[in-house]
Amino acid sequence: MIPPPLRWALGMFALSLLGGAPRAAYAQNSEPLAIVVNRNNPLSEISLADLRRVFRGQRSRWTNGRRVTLVMRDAGAPERDAIIRGLYGLDEAQYRRTFLQAVFSGEAPEAPKTLVSTNGVLRFVYNVPGAIGYVRARDVNASVKMLRVDGRLPGEPGYRLGVTAQ
Amino acid sequence: MHFRVPRGGPNRLDEYGTGGPRWSVAGGSLSCTSPLVQTMRLAARIATLALLPTVAAAQAQSDYPATQQGTATSTAATPGTAAETPDDAPRGRLLVVDCPPSHPGAPGAAVGDSATTALVAALCARAGQPAAASIRHVFAPLTDVSNTPKQEEHDEHGEAQAAEQSLGPQFRVHLFGDVKFSAIDSLGARNGFSLGQFDLFGRSQLSDKLSVLTEATLTALPRNTYSARLERLLLTYSPNDYLIASAGRYHSSIGYYNTAYHHGSWFQTAIGRPMVFALDGDIGLLPAHTLGISATGDIPSGALGLRYVAEGGSGRAGQSSAATAPQPALTDNNTPSFNIGVTMRPDRMDGLQLGATLYRDRLTLADTSKRAINELIGGAHALYKTDAVELLGEWLAIRHQSRGGAPANVSRGWYAQASRRFRAVRPYVRYDYVDVAPANQIFAFLGRRSGPTGGVRFDFDALAAFKLQASHLDQTTRSTMNRVDAQISFMF
Numbered sequence: 001m002i003p004p005p006l007r008w009a010l011g012m013f014a015l016s017l018l019g020g021a022p023r024a025a026y027a028q029n030s031e032p033l034a035i036v037v038n039r040n041n042p043l044s045e046i047s048l049a050d051l052r053r054v055f056r057g058q059r060s061r062w063t064n065g066r067r068v069t070l071v072m073r074d075a076g077a078p079e080r081d082a083i084i085r086g087l088y089g090l091d092e093a094q095y096r097r098t099f100l101q102a103v104f105s106g107e108a109p110e111a112p113k114t115l116v117s118t119n120g121v122l123r124f125v126y127n128v129p130g131a132i133g134y135v136r137a138r139d140v141n142a143s144v145k146m147l148r149v150d151g152r153l154p155g156e157p158g159y160r161l162g163v164t165a166q
Numbered sequence: 167m168h169f170r171v172p173r174g175g176p177n178r179l180d181e182y183g184t185g186g187p188r189w190s191v192a193g194g195s196l197s198c199t200s201p202l203v204q205t206m207r208l209a210a211r212i213a214t215l216a217l218l219p220t221v222a223a224a225q226a227q228s229d230y231p232a233t234q235q236g237t238a239t240s241t242a243a244t245p246g247t248a249a250e251t252p253d254d255a256p257r258g259r260l261l262v263v264d265c266p267p268s269h270p271g272a273p274g275a276a277v278g279d280s281a282t283t284a285l286v287a288a289l290c291a292r293a294g295q296p297a298a299a300s301i302r303h304v305f306a307p308l309t310d311v312s313n314t315p316k317q318e319e320h321d322e323h324g325e326a327q328a329a330e331q332s333l334g335p336q337f338r339v340h341l342f343g344d345v346k347f348s349a350i351d352s353l354g355a356r357n358g359f360s361l362g363q364f365d366l367f368g369r370s371q372l373s374d375k376l377s378v379l380t381e382a383t384l385t386a387l388p389r390n391t392y393s394a395r396l397e398r399l400l401l402t403y404s405p406n407d408y409l410i411a412s413a414g415r416y417h418s419s420i421g422y423y424n425t426a427y428h429h430g431s432w433f434q435t436a437i438g439r440p441m442v443f444a445l446d447g448d449i450g451l452l453p454a455h456t457l458g459i460s461a462t463g464d465i466p467s468g469a470l471g472l473r474y475v476a477e478g479g480s481g482r483a484g485q486s487s488a489a490t491a492p493q494p495a496l497t498d499n500n501t502p503s504f505n506i507g508v509t510m511r512p513d514r515m516d517g518l519q520l521g522a523t524l525y526r527d528r529l530t531l532a533d534t535s536k537r538a539i540n541e542l543i544g545g546a547h548a549l550y551k552t553d554a555v556e557l558l559g560e561w562l563a564i565r566h567q568s569r570g571g572a573p574a575n576v577s578r579g580w581y582a583q584a585s586r587r588f589r590a591v592r593p594y595v596r597y598d599y600v601d602v603a604p605a606n607q608i609f610a611f612l613g614r615r616s617g618p619t620g621g622v623r624f625d626f627d628a629l630a631a632f633k634l635q636a637s638h639l640d641q642t643t644r645s646t647m648n649r650v651d652a653q654i655s656f657m658f
């Protein structure tokens with residue numbers, strides 16, 4: 001016999017699922033987004049689950065001991081929206097609140113760096129050994145290292161990070 | 167080719183700020199408009215050719231590639247000086263001849279070959295300046311700066327390097343506040359506005375592995391008084407993800423809510439905390455704070471996403487703020503408190519978290535005629551949080567046993583909270599339940615309290631929210647209470 005309050009909570013749970021929660025999904029008509037790290041980072045491949053942890057601030061160190069430095073694009077950039085949807089499963093407002101809360105509770109070491117251009121992201125990742133960021137795959141150059149996500153490179157079948165074509 | 171002196175004669179040459187007149191060569195040609203130098207035209211034509219080797223040598227020594235420097239050519243004179251050249255006109259190079267000040271002892275510079283020296287000496291002599299002079303190359307603004315780092319890019323790597331190399335740590339501060347209106351139907355209760363907690367949160371990265379976190383609050387009390395408290399002060403050493411060690415005053419990792427939500431009410435979906443997680447100074451049943459050391463980190467567990475936490479501190483009394491009401495019956499002792507916990511965030515279900523904690527302490531009563539109490543607090547939680555859905559559920563049991571041999575008593579508390587976001591609006595419900603055993607020597611006055619809360623949160627700004635909620639509370643030790651609260655909470 002379930003106590004009445006618990007039944008009420010379960011009922012609310014069922015209601016909350018109506019309509020379905022927004023889920024991160026890779027749009028078919030999208031341009032692949034590459035995850036880039038510093039060339040000295042020993043990592044060359046990462047799972048989507050680990051990538052989520054990194055971008056949520058739940059990973060503070062790389063395997064070489066370097067501190068993880070997150071690089072985000074500025075608010076409004078399609079790349080940022082794609083990452084916030086794809087990795088955090090949130091929208092912009094929720095993302096800000098969630099990350100601030102993570103910093104507030106001490107779970108995340110610090111807020112991400114915000115840069116306003118693709119070149120800026122590439123230069124930052126090039127200059128900061130522990131940096132990780134994202135750019136459109138066509139913008140990746142030799143100054144940074146592109147990570148395989150779940151064993152796939154941008155553009156390969158099954159790759160799940162992309163910017164919806166405008 | 168024209169020689170020009172700016173209008174107003176030689177005296178106006180000082181407006182260039184060098185202390186002496188300047189002569190310029192635009193497009194490879196010297197320009198000076200004064201009638202005083204008209205006679206120099208012929209000499210300048212010859213000098214142009216003589217200057218070419220000097221210009222070429224200067225180009226070779228420049229840091230700029232030759233393609234960005236323009237080309238030194240002996241082009242035909244064009245009307246107007248470089249300053250008069252329209253922006254969209256092809257840019258040439260300016261060669262500036264600095265005639266040194268006429269006072270004795272002024273430093274001079276070698277000019278170049280003998281022909282150039284002779285020309286410059288003649289020019290300076292015409293301008294009434296000593297013969298010693300120097301030639302500088304002034305490059306016209308470049309139309310193509312694709313190879314030049316932009317300011318933004320300087321900032322991008324400069325900021326990181328500055329942070330690493332800064333002489334002092336960077337202290338980042340966030341402030342939280344809230345204003346509330348309450349209408350309560352209890353006898354003696356007053357309706358009206360009140361300030362919540364003013365919360366100052368700061369964090370500083372001292373070095374690559376060392377950081378400090380601090381949180382202080384100002385809480386409004388009746389009669390326009392405030393209570394200032396240092397809620398958290400924590401020095402953290404984090405060499406890797408498997409060990410994050412801290413020392414100081416922190417929120418005890420009992421259950422989920424106590425460490426996920428601290429004193430900034432803006433973070434919380436509802437207006438207040440669940441009853442079982444009420445803070446010490448309110449009607450706190452749990453030791454919300456601990457002064458001591460803690461360690462947390464990942465447990466290598468693959469897709470299970472396990473984490474551990476272990477804490478050791480001075481317990482409820484003494485240094486802990488729990489020594490304030492409603493636990494005045496406690497006093498210091500030499501027995502530390504311990505807390506361990508495990509949480510799981512499985513990869514396969516993003517947003518799900520399960521966890522369990524176990525806390526142990528020994529409570530020494532202020533009444534020395536009574537024996538100390540062994541306290542054991544067990545908790546379990548399950549939550550599912552996504553962008554839209556929030557489901558929280560926690561259960562705790564508090565076991566007290568007197569060391570004098572009296573039977574143990576167990577108090578229980580739980581809450582369940584659910585919310586669903588519809589754009590900026592998030593309706594929520596929560597049910598609270600706390601049942602303190604009558605035999606409990608410290609918290610028996612709380613009795614059994616339970617009731618639902620329903621409300622809605624409206625995030626009218628990215629950093630501010632309005633919440634409206636209604637609550638009903640059944641209490642065994644007091645009369646039933648209904649209340650409506652409205653709150654504006656924000657961070658800045």
